[in-house]
Structure formats: C-alpha cells, structure tokens
Amino acid sequence: MSDTSMGGINRRSLLKAVGLGAAAVGSTPLLSACGGLKGAGSSSSDVLKIGYVSPQTGPLAGFATADNFVVKQIQEAVKNGFTAGGKKRKIEIVVKDTQSNPNRATEVTRQLINSDKVDLIVGSSTPDTTNPVADQCEANGIPNVTTIAPWEAWFHGRNGKSGQGFKYTTLFFFGMQEFADCFFPMWNRIGVSNKNVAALWPNDTDANAFRQGLAPMMSKAGYTPVDGGAYQDVATDFTSQIAKFKNSGAELFTCTPIPPDFQTFWKQAQQQGFRPKLATVAKVMLFPSEAEALGPLANNIATDFWWSPAHPYKSTLDGRSAKQLADDFATSTGKQWTQALGSVYSLFEIAIQAFKDAGDPKDREEVASKLRNMKINCMSGDLDFTAGPEPGIAIQHPVGGQWRKGSKFPWDVVIVDNTPNKAVPIGGDLLPTNA
Incomplete structure (x- = not known):
C-alpha cells in the first residue's frame, strides 16, 4: 500500500488456482493444504456465516500472513456466541484464497454467495481483492466491508457516485x-x-x-x-x-x-x-x-x-491491546507482526458489530445499513463510516x-x-x- 498498499496484478500473467477453506466457531480448525481453515458448518438460523477473501498465495501473499491466526482469534473470542436480533448466535467463517488474481477473487466471492450462502463478506488487501469482491457483493445484495486499498482506487475504480456511495459495500483505510x-x-x-x-x-x-x-x-x-x-x-x-x-x-x-x-x-x-x-x-x-x-x-x-504494536488501540471483542495482539501472534506462530494483522482483525470486529446492531442479522439490507452508518473504536482505532470522504468509507491516519x-x-x-x-x-x- 501501501499501502500499502495496493493494486493491479497483470491478470494474464497469473494462473488461476483454487484455495478453499471453512472455519466454524466451536469446531476444531485444521489447516488445509491451500492455507484455509476447515471445520463443520451449520445451516441453522442461529449461525451467521462470514465469508473472508484474501490473497493467501501469489505475489500479494505477504498481506495474508496473519489470516489463519486472526480467524482462530475471532473463533476464540466469540466461541460462546453473542446476542443479535434477540437470539444467541454463533459465527461460521468461510475462507477463500484469490491466489492474488482479481478474476479468481470474483469467482470465489460468487462461490461464497451462491454455494456457501454467507450472510456477510469481508475482504482484504489491494484493489485486486477489494474491488472484485465488493462488486460481486453490491450486485448480489450482500453486506460487505473491505480494507487495505486506497479509498480512491476502491471508490472511483468501481465507478462510485460521489455523495451517494454504494448500498452494500463499505471500506476502511485511507487515501491520497x-x-x-x-x-x-x-x-x-x-x-x-x-x-x-x-x-x-x-x-x-x-x-x-x-x-x-x-x-x-x-x-x-x-x-x-x-x-x-x-x-x-x-x-x-x-x-x-x-x-x-x-x-x-x-x-x-x-x-x-x-x-x-x-x-x-x-x-x-x-x-x-x-x-x-x-x-x-x-x-x-x-x-x-x-x-x-x-x-x-x-x-x-x-x-x-496504519497499525503497529505502538498504536494505542484495543479489541471490541476481548479488550486486548494492539501490542498484546502482536505479541500473541509472535508467540503462536513464531513470526513477526504485520500491519495486516490489525486490519484483518477489525474486519471481523466490524462484521460482528453490524450483526449485533441489526434487529435481524439475517436481513441483508439492515446489516448493510448498519455498516454504512457505523462508528466504532476498535483494533484499527476510531472508525467512522459516516464521515467520508464518501458515504461508507472510514479513514485511518x-x-x-x-x-x-x-x-x-x-x-x-x-x-x-x-x-x-x-x-x-x-x-x-x-x-x-x-x-
């Protein structure tokens, strides 16, 4: 990006490849060969399904180093469920790998919508991920939040109308x-x-x-x-x-x-x-x-x-600090923290908050509205999706x-x-x- 952070791979130069995984809260996740997480799912109305799309392999794979760790942390943080729409809910996370290919990003997002029947989709890392993912969500009426892409590349790259924005798709990051x-x-x-x-x-x-x-x-x-x-x-x-x-x-x-x-x-x-x-x-x-x-x-x-152990931010899910999250990542994986660690964590914080705020977390239009109007103090700091520069965009500094x-x-x-x-x-x- 950086920003990161972020954009265009030569589409003709990359082979299409498949990387699928699913992770259900309460299950025992297993690392799959393709870098996703597998676990038992549920079609129950008490289960809210979140699709997660990122470049886990290919030239942009550095952005996804912390993905598996974050998914496990989210699972642990909400393992006992939470109340949304007057009922106790659990989360199931379905992970998809774009192989750093924007065409593949489109394909796996369609899978999440049509086959996995997810309730909300989050995605991270460069316009080659965020834009095709958001385009599919907007076209299919699926609530969506993405990150790690300059807002101009995300908004204008998708022909956003100034002052109007999009109905289902939101972004937090920053711009020029x-x-x-x-x-x-x-x-x-x-x-x-x-x-x-x-x-x-x-x-x-x-x-x-x-x-x-x-x-x-x-x-x-x-x-x-x-x-x-x-x-x-x-x-x-x-x-x-x-x-x-x-x-x-x-x-x-x-x-x-x-x-x-x-x-x-x-x-x-x-x-x-x-x-x-x-x-x-x-x-x-x-x-x-x-x-x-x-x-x-x-x-x-x-x-x-935009994120580091020095940033004074905390989780809305378990209260741990940015430094604690970075240290936990190092202890768990033996690897050094990355900026994407905080960003990906916040994607799930925001998704879960939108479910909690909605009267019916299965109502896609209501959940999308909660995303567009959200103000949250989370692992990525103070995010205000109503402040602009365009509707549904929260700016980091x-x-x-x-x-x-x-x-x-x-x-x-x-x-x-x-x-x-x-x-x-x-x-x-x-x-x-x-x-």
Missing part, C-alpha cells in the same frame, strides 16, 4: 491525502538539494490512483514528481526508469509497485547508482518478509504504518516508520514521524535511507 500527510512531513525534514521526487508507478488501478491523486498534491506542495512511466506489472528491467530518475537529480523516491517488482527495482537501482536520500514507499515494505528479502538494502526505507535492524527479529519498524496521528508515539529519529 493521508499518504501526503504521512510522506510530505518526512520529505520536508530530511533536507534535500532539490524537490524532485522520483515516482515508480506502474499501469494498474492502485498506481494510477497515485498518479492522478498524489502527483497534483506533490506539485501543490512545491515538489516535482518525476514519473518513471506506466510500465506493466511483473517487470524485470527498470534501467530506463532508473536512468530518468538519475538524470532528474531526484533525492526523494516514492512508489506503488507490486512487492516482487520493488525488490527487482531496488536492487537494480543500487547496482546502477540511483541511491535516493529518502525512500518513502507505498504498497511495499509493509511486512517483515519484504525487509528480510532485501537484506541490508532494506535499511531506513520508510513507509506508511498512517504515520511514518522506517525499517531498521531488529533485536528479536532481523528487521523491525521504528516510528519516526507522527504528524498525522499524534496518538502514536515516536520511537526514533528520521534517518536518510542512503547517506
């Missing part, structure tokens, strides 16, 4: 203004000889939102975007972009590629002598696995952090963090700028990516 609020203060502080900003933006839904939205904001703030050109995802040679960036003398760098492309670009940039003073990247370097893949080249790359050598894990994040969200404490100084 929040990226600007996060990145520009770091640019202002680092000290550069010119205000040229090298921008690696491919030709996909996500990057085009940055090209059309963030670029004008950069210009208005006195910066000059140096667009490397709208290349196709899954590129292998970035020589022309690097040459353009070097010729511009840009000391600042930003981007919105898919993670494998950034790995390729960043290594080639170092080899070819493009070493910007500060890199503030979106959609990539959101997760520890990406820092580990780059090794020493990851040092002091900055990105947006990411802060700036940099990757540095860790102690418990190879790499860790240090929050270096909290201009957009003062509630998140600073953990260290902003340092040059390349001195």
